Amino acid sequence: ELNALASPDEAVFYTSGRATNEAAFLYQLFVRQFGTNNLPDCSNMCHESSGAALGQSVGIGKGTVTLKDLETAETILIIGQNPGTNHPRMLSSLQRAVEAGAEIIAINPMKEAGLTGFMHPQQVKGVLGMATPLAKQFMQVRANGDQALLKGIAKTLVEDGSIDREFISTHTLGFADYEAHLRSLDWSELERVSGISRSEIEKAARQCARGSRKVITCWAMGLTQHKNAVATIQEVVNIHLLLGAIGRESAGLCPVRGHSNVQGDRTMGVFEKMPAWFHDNLDREFSFQSPRHHGYDTVAAIKAMHEGRAKVFYALGGNFLQATPDTEYTAEALRRCSLTVHICTKLNRSHVITGRTGLILPCLGRSERDLDEKGAPQFLTVENSMSVVHASHGKLDPASPHLLSEPQIIARTAAATLKGRTSVPWLDLGRDYDLIRDRIERVVPGFEDFNNRVRKPGGFYLPNNARDLKWDTATGKANFATHPLSCVQPAEGQLVLQTFRSHDQFNTTVYGLNDRYRGIGNERRVVFMNPQDMKKRGLSPLQAVDMVSEHSGQTRVARRFLAVPYDMPSGSAAAYFPEANVLVPIDSFADVSLTPTSKSVLIRVSASAD
Numbered sequence: 001e002l003n004a005l006a007s008p009d010e011a012v013f014y015t016s017g018r019a020t021n022e023a024a025f026l027y028q029l030f031v032r033q034f035g036t037n038n039l040p041d042c043s044n045m046c047h048e049s050s051g052a053a054l055g056q057s058v059g060i061g062k063g064t065v066t067l068k069d070l071e072t073a074e075t076i077l078i079i080g081q082n083p084g085t086n087h088p089r090m091l092s093s094l095q096r097a098v099e100a101g102a103e104i105i106a107i108n109p110m111k112e113a114g115l116t117g118f119m120h121p122q123q124v125k126g127v128l129g130m131a132t133p134l135a136k137q138f139m140q141v142r143a144n145g146d147q148a149l150l151k152g153i154a155k156t157l158v159e160d161g162s163i164d165r166e167f168i169s170t171h172t173l174g175f176a177d178y179e180a181h182l183r184s185l186d187w188s189e190l191e192r193v194s195g196i197s198r199s200e201i202e203k204a205a206r207q208c209a210r211g212s213r214k215v216i217t218c219w220a221m222g223l224t225q226h227k228n229a230v231a232t233i234q235e236v237v238n239i240h241l242l243l244g245a246i247g248r249e250s251a252g253l254c255p256v257r258g259h260s261n262v263q264g265d266r267t268m269g270v271f272e273k274m275p276a277w278f279h280d281n282l283d284r285e286f287s288f289q290s291p292r293h294h295g296y297d298t299v300a301a302i303k304a305m306h307e308g309r310a311k312v313f314y315a316l317g318g319n320f321l322q323a324t325p326d327t328e329y330t331a332e333a334l335r336r337c338s339l340t341v342h343i344c345t346k347l348n349r350s351h352v353i354t355g356r357t358g359l360i361l362p363c364l365g366r367s368e369r370d371l372d373e374k375g376a377p378q379f380l381t382v383e384n385s386m387s388v389v390h391a392s393h394g395k396l397d398p399a400s401p402h403l404l405s406e407p408q409i410i411a412r413t414a415a416a417t418l419k420g421r422t423s424v425p426w427l428d429l430g431r432d433y434d435l436i437r438d439r440i441e442r443v444v445p446g447f448e449d450f451n452n453r454v455r456k457p458g459g460f461y462l463p464n465n466a467r468d469l470k471w472d473t474a475t476g477k478a479n480f481a482t483h484p485l486s487c488v489q490p491a492e493g494q495l496v497l498q499t500f501r502s503h504d505q506f507n508t509t510v511y512g513l514n515d516r517y518r519g520i521g522n523e524r525r526v527v528f529m530n531p532q533d534m535k536k537r538g539l540s541p542l543q544a545v546d547m548v549s550e551h552s553g554q555t556r557v558a559r560r561f562l563a564v565p566y567d568m569p570s571g572s573a574a575a576y577f578p579e580a581n582v583l584v585p586i587d588s589f590a591d592v593s594l595t596p597t598s599k600s601v602l603i604r605v606s607a608s609a610d
């Protein structure tokens with residue numbers, strides 16, 4: 001099927017963030033030797049906005065802090081992130097930080113357990129091992145009101161004179177414009193858009209400026225999945241630049257990641273627009289000419305399949321149908337393909353919405369033992385969100401003796417597809433992961449002596465220039481970004497719906513029907529609403545409602561969700577991903593990063609007709 005295509009660009013190769021470094025490296029090599037950069041990945045729907053923002057502002061698309069920094073910070077902002085459910089191991093680091101004197105400021109429309117109030121104190125204490133909320137200050141921001149709030153913090157710092165002038169003059173560009181912008185902002189506007197009072201915002205700013213300004217900001221999907229996400233994240237960076245709170249101990253930027261190796265996959269070249277130096281290294285190492293024109297990201301790939309410009313869909317893990325926006329549209333896109341292929345550890349719904357031919361290629365999971373031909377155990381590697389590369393050893397008996405590893409499946413697919421068109425010893429690479437690591441070492445900076453260093457306990461750190469006050473930006477400095485204040489604008493009667501995770505799920509894998517910290521049992525088709533917003537619509541608790549998403553004159557409907565009154569700002573609503581993905585318009589995505597706006601879907605809610 002691949003070789004029958006009119007052009008290699010008619011194939012799309014998706015990656016989910018579980019793939020190991022070795023699998024991801026082989027995969028992108030295969031895809032580029034095949035002749036395309038169509039390498040969309042789950043990052044496109046996740047932290048793409050963070051990568052885009054940080055790249056422009058500080059020259060590296062990832063976080064700048066270590067776990068030790070986190071545990072020794074003085075102030076930690078946690079914005080748009082629900083660690084109690086999604087990053088429970090982070091809670092113990094936060095707890096250590098608080099015990100050492102740190103103050104946590106949480107910014108979220110919802111009072112998430114672990115950060116703030118507890119729905120069921122006894123139970124949560126038992127599970128999280130904590131008696132009191134971690135956050136000293138909680139700001140119940142309006143949906144997408146963060147930019148206004150962050151600008152308010154920056155304005156306070158500037159007007160108080162609580163800024164690090166030496167850092168600003170040595171390391172940054174664009175301060176004068178930014179300062180003028182901040183001074184021109186009107187407090188009543190910032191209060192209205194954020195939903196937070198000036199005094200609360202000033203209090204947060206003054207906390208950040210206290211002590212030796214060891215500030216760390218953590219954020220996740222509550223910032224990344226909005227139309228203005230990149231600008232908002234750059235506002236976070238601006239605050240750190242004002243404070244000089246980057247590139248030194250106990251301070252810095254911490255986008256909190258999702259999948260275990262989403263960071264490593266990007267480092268290995270899974271990206272539809274890798275920089276030229278990466279292509280140069282790849283071409284030199286493997287003696288070929290990789291295509292340089294950019295490929296499709298996730299949204300572009302769905303549209304290409306829908307419009308018949310792409311005909312083969314190949315996935316290294318993930319659940320493309322359910323993770324992407326606009327479920328019905330995406331389903332149709334997949335059905336129009338000639339071939340859909342999934343390398344996977346677990347069956348999911350994507351596997352039953354197929355092209356004319358559908359293949360499921362089950363593979364070993366990372367928890368399973370992976371033996372080489374002589375029966376010796378092999379290991380693979382991953383990069384965690386603190387830029388540490390370490391080994392991953394499977395311990396369990398494989399589910400079946402017939403399972404192949406991801407690198408083996410990719411290597412055999414490449415050998416069978418490329419035949420005489422490649423000089424890469426694919427089958428050897430698929431058999432011996434040390435050989436893949438030798439190649440990675442010669443293509444990707446920071447992996448010198450890879451095979452030796454990764455065998456040491458704990459692995460090794462990748463270089464992080466921003467951490468070392470080296471700015472790989474277009475200007476050679478860290479850049480203040482000055483954006484006009486923006487916020488999603490619902491029309492009269494519309495609500496801003498966010499689609500988020502319950503406690504009993506990992507992305508599209510649902511383990512149970514409870515969301516214990518939010519007090520929901522045995523149901524996922526619920527929509528959380530402000531009690532006043534319910535009253536206005538004549539809705540009683542647990543009444544069945546229909547949600548209609550409105551975008552560019554199109555409507556999308558999700559029927560029979562139960563309305564749950566909840567402590568959240570009026571004008572906002574929340575429902576679970578992936579059930580609510582039918583409402584996320586394919587054409588609604590963030591500026592620059594093109595991340596679907598899964599946290600700001602404009603909807604109308606009314607009592608169910610039937």
Ligand SMILES: Nc1nc2c(c(=O)[nH]1)N[C@H]1C(S)=C(S)[C@@H](COP(=O)(O)OP(=O)(O)OC[C@H]3O[C@@H](n4cnc5c(=O)[nH]c(N)nc54)[C@H](O)[C@@H]3O)O[C@H]1N2
Nearest residue numbers: 080081082086107143144220221222258500501505506507
């Ligand atoms: N158990 C479990 N762990 C996981 C996952 C999982 O599904 N289950 N998924 C993994 C993955 S891939 C990722 S990316 C991470 C996701 O981790 P999170 O980003 O914590 O995941 P979400 O559930 O999407 O929660 C987003 C949070 O942002 C808040 N929020 C929504 N809109 C706004 C807003 O406009 N402003 C602010 N300030 N906050 C807002 C929501 O109320 C919610 O608390 O978790 C990872 N870890």
Ligand SMILES: Nc1nc2c(c(=O)[nH]1)N[C@H]1C(S)=C(S)[C@@H](COP(=O)(O)OP(=O)(O)OC[C@H]3O[C@@H](n4cnc5c(=O)[nH]c(N)nc54)[C@H](O)[C@@H]3O)O[C@H]1N2
Nearest residue numbers: 016046317318319323343344345346348499507508577598
């Ligand atoms: N509306 C809405 N949509 C969202 C989000 C949201 O908050 N709201 N969040 C977005 C985010 S942050 C993300 S990261 C994406 C996630 O998008 P995906 O990564 O595509 O989705 P997952 O549910 O994590 O994929 C789970 C599947 O991966 C396969 N799998 C698991 N482990 C392995 C492995 O080791 N190898 C292989 N080959 N396969 C494996 C299994 O078959 C499993 O069913 O969803 C995005 N979609």
Ligand SMILES: [Mo]
Nearest residue numbers: 046047258259
């Ligand atoms: Mo994610």
